[in-house]
Amino acid sequence: MLIRTDSLSKHYRNLQALNDCTLQLKAGEVFGLLGPNGSGKTTLLRLLMGYLRPTSGIAQIDGLDCYRQSVEVHRRVAYLPGETRLFPEMRGRDVLRFFAEVRGDRNFERSLQLARRLDLDLARRTSQMSTGMKQKVALVAVLSAETPLIILDEPTSNLDPTIRSEVGALIREARAAGRTILFSSHVLSEVEQSCDRVLMLKQGKVVYQQVLCELRRQHRIHATLAGPFTSPPEHLAPALKIEQAPGGQLTIETPGELSPLLGWLSTLPLEEVRIEPIGLQAVYDRFHTVEAA
Secondary structure (H helix, E strand, O other): OOOOEEEEEEEEEEEEEEEEEEEEEOOOOOEEOOOOOHHHOOHHHHHHHHOOOOOOOEEEEEEOOOOOOOHHHHHOOOEEEEOOOOOOOOOOHHHHHHHHHOOOOHHHHHHHHHHHHHOOOOOHHHOOHHHHHHHHHHHHHOOOOOOOEEEEOOOOOOOOHHHHHHHHHHHHHHHOOOOOOEEEEOHHHHHHHOEEEEEEOOOOOEEEEEEEEOOOOEEEEEEOOOOOOOOOOOOOOOOOOOEEEOOOOEEEEOOOOOOHHHHOOOOEEEEEEEEEHHHHHHHHHHHHHHHHO
């Protein structure tokens, strides 16, 4: 495993910023962190970078202790923090050249290619750039680095939808090249499009983990019946969540493929039926309805 944490915790007096977090990431995987502000996402990323000393538990990257061997860890990681700070008097082109030379991996030409894809004006000084433009400079510097692991903290928070889509494409290209990407995000649609797995945090605790290809097979069926409801066959019933409401309204959630249900559904007196994927939004709302409100 490229990343491993075991019962990882970080406490500040009475505040549990992260509590008992256990996860594993293999090489070539895109992994998303979800949760509202203050849920522990950034704390987890900073622990992995060795910027914070854990209160308890283990954090390792490529078998190295993230805190005690942080210098070696940093050689394997390209990291985008949540707050971008760049040299204010340097032009965008010079910033990218600086990071390429510091890393010594001769990726400056790659940086220029990515800058063109993100429609970035490198002739401007960073002090004259908008927040979104600074974010793009930092993203280019990180994504062009030749490291096996990329860690991104809210990488698209200040970007418009078109550029967000391009960043998603770059993340998928990095995965195709065998790199591992770990990123936090509030944009559920880009997580669904890019990630292989997700982990959801709430108040510093892991409340949900999911392989997304499995989530995509889950559906919710809304139906209106013109007659009496007939219970599903015994071999289907244990996996289904069924809710009935007045007026013949019926809601069914299924965790697996739809095809086994279709035969049974065809026997019901259906007046209207609508089938939709459950998706991350429904899962997120299940755990964070109070925060969302």
